[in-house]
Amino acid sequence: MKAERFIGCVLGLATGDAMGAPYEGGLLERGIWRLIGKTRDGCLRWTDDTQMAIDLAESLLSDGHVAPDRLARRFAFSYRWSRGYGPGARKVLRRIRRGEPWEQAVHRGFPGGSYGNGAAMRAPIVALFFAHDLRQTIASARSSARVTHAHPLGIEGAVMIAVAAHSLLAGDSIEQMVDAVRGECSMPEMCVRVDRFSEWMRGNEQPGPQDVARHLGNGTSAPTSCPTALYVAARHMNKSFEEMMRFVMACRGDVDTIAAMAGALWGIGNGYERLPPVRLESREQLVSIATRLYDEQVRVGHAEPSKDLSSRS
């Protein structure tokens, strides 16, 4: 277990999000991001994907476990329209902020709850915090998803990404990672896509981005983005982050989120030093969060103390 991988995961998520954000959505969303996509000092701004990952990390670090009421309130009070939240998440979080219990509010975005990818995009954080325990990773991915995503597909997306991150942190090969994910899939919408890209991998097929988008999806729902992100990360694990980003951009659709999920997985596999040297909003805060998540692994005896890496970020 290496601190570099923790930093790689958090910075990979935020870098994928920030680099992908200008390419997400339609003309209106792209136009808005062109106006607000940089901070005053010229850093790339990240979106809801990274904000929710930060909130989840701070919540786990202060409570030691998923505390749903406090987690829901933290998500709700961090909500800003300018981070580009999904429409369902926006409704749910505004209601929680007004005092509605999350158990009720979570059904207000969509009847039956959201199956968006909003719970999956923050799930790598769960794997970092519970890197010592797969069962706790899975249970906590579920409970951290439920406060905003009541639909089983939204929850399964979070489990899928958390299991992939856990497996890579444990040093598994790409094939072992895909097997671990497939073992936790239960919804046909997910299973069929994981089976599809597993076939590609076994047959050494390299479909282009348009075919990947057509067969696996490029949408904002969990089933049309989580398997895509897993496949993209697996295919680019031994390539550069920049090449992976070009591929995700060419897939189009929910580019920031597919890149955030794939970026987190790529960062676990490769560490942070080969990430593109972009100026990223609140980089020091992100490195500090990753370092504190690693320190938690040291505390539970699952990792060796590491020298302070924040100065090298």
Ligand code: F2R
């Ligand atoms: N939403 C955005 N960006 C806006 C531009 C999107 C563009 N129009 C496009 O389609 O590409 N970004 C952020 O939202 C995603 C995370 O979403 P989250 O938090 O899961 O939100 P939400 O709204 O609950 O779900 C997302 C979409 O999934 C579909 N959906 C979910 N549950 C549904 C249900 N029960 N019935 C029908 N549809 C459901 C809806 O289309 C939701 O809008 C990330 O991309 C993040 O970057």
Ligand code: MG
């Ligand atoms: Mg986003």
Ligand code: MG
């Ligand atoms: Mg998105």
